[in-house]
Amino acid sequence: MASYIIRRILIGIPTILALVVFSYLLIVVAPGSPFAGERPLPPDVLANIEARYGLDRPLAEQIASYVWRIVMDFDFGPSFAYQDRTVTDIVLQGFPVTLTYGFLAFLVSVLVGVTLGIVAAIRKNTWLDYLAVGISIGAQALPNFVMAPILVLVFTLWLGVLPGGGWQGGQLPYLVMPVIALSTSFMASIARITRSSMLEVLNADFILTARAMGLGFGRIIFSHALKPAMLPVVSYLGPTFVGMITGSVVIDMYFSTGGIGQFFVNAAINRDYPLIMGITILTGCLTVTFNLVVDVLYAWIDPRIRY
Amino acid sequence: MALLQTRNLSVTFSTADGPVHAVNDISFNLCRGEILAIVGESGSGKSQTAFAIMGLLARNAHAAGSVRFGGKEILGLHETSMARIRASDIAMIFQNPMTSLNPYKRISSQMTEVLRLHQGLSRREARFQCIEMLKSVNLADAEIRFEQFPHECSGGMRQRIMIAMSLLCRPRILIADEPTTALDVTIQSQIVELLKTIRQVYGTTILLITHDLGLVAGCSDRVMVMYGGRVMETGPTEEIFAAPVHPYTATLLEAVPRLDREVSELPSIPGNPPNMLGPIPEGCPFSPRCQVGDQTCFTRIPEVSRSGQRSWACLKRDKGTGHETVAGN
Known part of the structure; x- marks a missing residue:
């Protein structure tokens, strides 16, 4: 197992490197320039700026020196759009915010989703099942950009109990709506995956054996069915978790939380190459890491899986 | 008194295509310390009989009739009470x-x-x-x-x-539902020997469900032959193998390859197993494939005839119709 993990980490390095090269090429190939404004800059000024940021050099050299600086100094470069700020700065400011509400939303969607899915499965074709399925279909139909305005309308404008936006260091009232808005549709997917995999497991022969051994219903669910039923959920959770903690543009824009999602979109609009690259690398590393975590969890859940 | 008494047990599945009558009105006793084998082809209702006894039927199944264990009715018992009986009184392997x-x-x-x-x-x-x-x-x-x-x-x-x-x-009873079907032949015989040893050592009563007549011959005391959800014939293993009364048992035994008899072609039973979907047939379920029966077999469910330890359900094999082992009882 340990050797497998080390091997996977080693494979992760070229993966990230490929990611860096491809995204760098994509950004540069895309039309537009970081310094294109309403009024075009005089050519010699533009040339000066490009020279300052090394954009006049051949592409391969640009990429090589970018990677070199990251590896040697952990330097992701300056932001083009935010004057006098480095990419590391911006990520360190925005990432804790998205990590906080993203992680909370993840917890909420897993706890509620798994519970709903299990209830629906063990009470299949009863009103409880229909209710749980109904809730998850409804939630699925409410993506965060619909949820967010509805929440603000209800809790801020009508009831006046929650602030309509802001972060304030992540105080509870400022967390509630971002977490709910972000978790709703994920919760729905998790509920549906849990329900179908639980139903499948409950049909397995070994569940019949457990019943024949006189085990009670609760014990069968928690001691025998839950672990295998979680396998498909776990594989869904890996990429989902990364998606959630790296933030959501909608949440950041709508609630002005100042998370990384907002910076990412602005960076793309501004052609802020270093910032786009920095956030892409962060997401890439997290994806590689959590795919590994999922695989390790898999082996822990299912003893027949060995690497 | 028998350890387990089953009376008029029926199992019906409600499906999208209509009711499926998997087990129809079967009655049998399981006596202390015996090995009773239920034989029958796929779909004859033998496994569903076992599931009904254990209270492990599928959700869309309904069991009617009576199953008494040690004199106490256990059919339709609440799930929690049934769970206490499972494994501690009646156990099952698959x-x-x-x-x-x-x-x-x-x-x-x-x-x-x-x-x-x-x-x-x-x-x-x-x-x-x-x-x-x-x-x-x-x-x-x-x-x-x-x-x-x-x-x-x-x-x-x-x-x-x-x-x-x-x-x-x-447990006092072990229900073994085709315990050797998925195993290869050498292991099969080991498992059969093990079941016999268990009966000796622990005095466990065994209900053995199988379609393997060789297995039945090798270890059971009594045999119950099922077809189309009904009991065709019941009796001591040796007697049934030596002289089957019911035409179904007879044709079934003929279809088994034997070392002591040379045949060029192994006979098979003409026709197809019954379709269990729809209303319960008015006659004997075997009548469409039976070589002995006539029109009356299609219209009347045969009464159970008894002779000594044997019983059978066939209109053409009434008591005293001259079958050797049965005659003179």
Whole structure:
């Protein structure tokens, strides 16, 4: 197992490197320039700026020196759009915010989703099942950009109990709506995956054996069915978790939380190459890491899986 | 008195295509210490009979009639009361040992769970008894196997483990639903020997469900032949093999290859097994394929005739119709 993990980490390095090269090429190939404004800059000024940021050099050299600086100094470069700020700065400011509400939303969607899915499965074709399925279909139909305005309308404008936006260091009232808005549709997917995999497991022969051994219903669910039923959920959770903690543009824009999602979109609009690259690398590393975590969890859940 | 009495048991499944009558009005006794084999082809209702006794029928199934264990009605008992009977009074093992153990849990955890639940033993005591039981079903390296996961054991070992697990609480009845079907031939005979030993050592009454007539001949005391959800014939194994009364039993036995008889072609029973969907047929379920019957067989359900330890349900084989073993009783 340990050797497998080390091997996977080693494979992760070229993966990230490929990611860096491809995204760098994509950004540069895309039309537009970081310094294109309403009024075009005089050519010699533009040339000066490009020279300052090394954009006049051949592409391969640009990429090589970018990677070199990251590896040697952990330097992701300056932001083009935010004057006098480095990419590391911006990520360190925005990432804790998205990590906080993203992680909370993840917890909420897993706890509620798994519970709903299990209830629906063990009470299949009863009103409880229909209710749980109904809730998850409804939630699925409410993506965060619909949820967010509805929440603000209800809790801020009508009831006046929650602030309509802001972060304030992540105080509870400022967390509630971002977490709910972000978790709703994920919760729905998790509920549906849990329900179908639980139903499948409950049909397995070994569940019949457990019943024949006189085990009670609760014990069968928690001691025998839950672990295998979680396998498909776990594989869904890996990429989902990364998606959630790296933030959501909608949440950041709508609630002005100042998370990384907002910076990412602005960076793309501004052609802020270093910032786009920095956030892409962060997401890439997290994806590689959590795919590994999922695989390790898999082996822990299912003893027949060995690497 | 019989340990288990089944009277007029019927099992009906409600399906999208209409009701399926899997078991129709069957009655039999299971006597203390015997091995009773229920034989029949796929779809004859033998497994559903066992599931009905255990209260393990599928959700869309309904059982009617009566099943009495030690004089107490257990059919339709509440799930929690039934769970107390399972494994501690009546245990059951299944056809496919490859899938009937939980692949996600160690054998130790699956086995001790049963003992701790039914007998409230300590972890240590449960562990000790489980290993003892694994040894008594002749599982090699019992201590090592005990700590393993099911996938680390072969099919034969897993069936031994299943048997050991089902015997942990010393049940009075063991229902074995095709316990050897998924195993290869050499292992099959070992498992059959094991079942016989268990009966001797623990005095366990065994209900053996199978379609393998060789297995029946090798170990059961009595046989019950089922077809189309009904009992065709019941009697001591030797007598039934020597002189079957019911035409179905007779044709079934003819279709079994035997070493002491040379035939160029193995006879098969003409026609197809009955379709269980739709209304219960008015006559004998075997009548469409029967060589002996006539029109009346299609319209009347035969009464059960008895003679000594034997009984059968056939209009053409009434009491005293001159069958050798039956005549003169």
